[in-house]
Amino acid sequence: xxxxxxxxxxxxxxxxxxxxxxxxxxxxxxxxxxxxxxxxxxxxxxxxxxxxxxxxxxxxxxxxxxxxxxxxxxxxxxxxxxxxxxxxxxxxxxxxxxxxxxxxxxxxxxxxxxxxxxxxxxxxxxxxxxxxxxxxxxxxxxxxxxxxxxxxxxxxxxxxxxxxxxxxxxxxxxxxxxxxxxxxxxxxxxxxxxxxxxxxxxxxxxx
Amino acid sequence: xxxxxxxxxxxxxxxxxxxxxxxxxxxxxxxxxxxxxxxxxxxxxxxxxxxxxxxxxxxxxxxxxxxxxxxxxxxxxxxxxxxxxxxxxxxxxxxxxxxxxxxxxxxxxxxxxxxxxxxxxxxxxxxxxxxxxxxxxxxxxxxxxxxxxxxxxxxxxxxxxxxxxxxxxxxxxxxxxxxxxxxxxxxxxxxxxxxxxxxxxxxxxxxxxxxxxxxxxxxxxxxxxxxxxxxxxxxxxxxxxxxxxxxxxxxxxxxxxxxxxxxxxxxxxxxxxxxxxxxx
Numbered sequence: 001x002x003x004x005x006x007x008x009x010x011x012x013x014x015x016x017x018x019x020x021x022x023x024x025x026x027x028x029x030x031x032x033x034x035x036x037x038x039x040x041x042x043x044x045x046x047x048x049x050x051x052x053x054x055x056x057x058x059x060x061x062x063x064x065x066x067x068x069x070x071x072x073x074x075x076x077x078x079x080x081x082x083x084x085x086x087x088x089x090x091x092x093x094x095x096x097x098x099x100x101x102x103x104x105x106x107x108x109x110x111x112x113x114x115x116x117x118x119x120x121x122x123x124x125x126x127x128x129x130x131x132x133x134x135x136x137x138x139x140x141x142x143x144x145x146x147x148x149x150x151x152x153x154x155x156x157x158x159x160x161x162x163x164x165x166x167x168x169x170x171x172x173x174x175x176x177x178x179x180x181x182x183x184x185x186x187x188x189x190x191x192x193x194x195x196x197x198x199x200x201x202x203x204x205x206x207x
Numbered sequence: 208x209x210x211x212x213x214x215x216x217x218x219x220x221x222x223x224x225x226x227x228x229x230x231x232x233x234x235x236x237x238x239x240x241x242x243x244x245x246x247x248x249x250x251x252x253x254x255x256x257x258x259x260x261x262x263x264x265x266x267x268x269x270x271x272x273x274x275x276x277x278x279x280x281x282x283x284x285x286x287x288x289x290x291x292x293x294x295x296x297x298x299x300x301x302x303x304x305x306x307x308x309x310x311x312x313x314x315x316x317x318x319x320x321x322x323x324x325x326x327x328x329x330x331x332x333x334x335x336x337x338x339x340x341x342x343x344x345x346x347x348x349x350x351x352x353x354x355x356x357x358x359x360x361x362x363x364x365x366x367x368x369x370x371x372x373x374x375x376x377x378x379x380x381x382x383x384x385x386x387x388x389x390x391x392x393x394x395x396x397x398x399x400x401x402x403x404x405x406x407x408x409x410x411x412x413x414x415x416x417x418x419x420x421x422x423x424x425x426x427x428x429x430x431x432x433x434x435x436x437x438x439x440x441x442x443x444x445x446x447x448x449x450x451x452x453x454x455x456x457x458x459x460x461x462x463x464x465x466x467x468x469x470x471x472x473x474x475x476x477x478x479x480x481x482x483x484x485x486x487x
Contacts, residue, residue, distance in 0.1 A: 002308035002309075003305045003306065003307075003308035003309030004305075006304060006305050007294065007297070010294075010296070010297060010301050011294055011297075014296040015296070057294065057295075058294070060295075061292060061293070061294045062291075062292040063292050063293070063294050064292075065258065065292050066288065066291065066292025067292075068256055068257075068258045069256060069281065069286035069292075069358075070309050070310075071278050071279070071281035071282050071309065071311075072278075072281075072309065073277075073278055206258070206259040206260060207253075207259070
């Protein structure tokens with residue numbers, strides 16, 4: 001498993017440099033641009049989807065087949081992508097949160113409620129990409145998985161319209177502690193469920 | 208102990224059926240799988256590695272069931288597939304570091320010696336290597352963790368004749384140790400002829416024969432004569448024949464042809480071509 005992780009870190013260092021630049025530019029704009037939501041949220045969302053990019057490189061290079069000749073189980077192959085997803089999202093989340101705190105202290109009044117709100121939103125956005133995408137990719141391969149992902153995004157947008165209409169968004173924004181806890185717990189649970197599902201799908205797949 | 212035992216192995220795809228394959232590779236020996244494209248060589252390799260699900264049958268590798276003990280077995284296997292599968296941006300140096308954390312018995316010194324032997328650059332990305340060099344890097348990885356058995360799927364294809372000869376020597380060196388075995392598939396039958404103890408012919412998913420290489424060349428021979436003369440030969444002796452306006456050429460069983468016929472030495476490639484193409 002350590003070997004697999006190391007391989008993904010080498011690949012990330014080589015292919016994900018553009019993401020690092022995007023992260024710096026977006027956070028700088030968010031920092032000085034008076035809290036433009038898009039610039040805070042987007043890097044976290046992209047960081048979550050990086051495991052998917054690594055999987056597409058694996059398929060292109062036929063690493064997924066080569067991996068089958070190495071002493072690694074399919075569960076380990078899947079787990080590494082989920083761990084990498086957490087790692088990238090976690091680091092991006094930390095940077096974004098630090099920037100938010102500094103911005104609040106320097107330019108606005110510091111609000112723990114607002115900080116909690118942003119922390120939660122960014123956390124959920126960080127895990128939502130791999131959580132939704134990876135089971136499809138491990139079952140169907142990168143190309144077909146990507147199409148299904150877009151269908152899921154469409155469904156999510158529909159759900160968000162419903163959430164908005166019943167006033168839940170206002171409740172989250174106001175920092176309702178119970179609701180925030182429920183969302184965080186559901187996020188963790190769904191991430192673990194997605195992990196388990198991906199292992200199950202990948203074990204059944206013929207390579 | 209047998210290094211590999213395959214019994215009644217079947218796998219069905221659309222338009223292809225690996226039909227109850229039975230193969231045995233004794234420990235310390237080299238078995239060559241010969242077959243045209245789509246004969247089932249790669250499917251057999253994939254089934255041994257459990258990359259695809261079998262429909263029926265069983266596979267034992269180094270005395271262990273390949274599905275129950277897959278992960279521990281792979282510590283003892285060195286595998287090179289027809290496309291190596293190392294990520295394009297990685298260098299040989301980085302590959303070595305990854306494998307150090309992957310194989311329990313990985314040996315950096317052995318790996319370095321193979322890189323040197325194959326004249327492989329350590330800091331050049333995999334994508335910038337030639338096909339031959341890529342294959343050699345795959346071989347270096349396959350040989351550097353003290354494997355007991357090598358599975359080589361078209362591992363010599365894409366290599367120039369000099370390098371192929373070098374690689375064949377390395378395989379011969381590998382099997383000098385009694386516990387080491389090799390299963391190798393190749394289109395280049397002359398390579399297999401050089402190193403194999405056993406030869407198996409696969410054709411459209413069916414095993415035509417699996418025999419000791421020396422026995423094959425002892426059992427069979429090529430008869431060159433006129434078409435009229437060929438008519439007088441015992442039909443049971445003829446395995447395959449090629450007729451032309453200039454005469455006839457037939458693959459015959461030496462023990463059935465009877466006295467008086469001049470039969471020349473046959474190569475493994477000729478046996479295969481006659482069995483597949485000129486049969487009947």
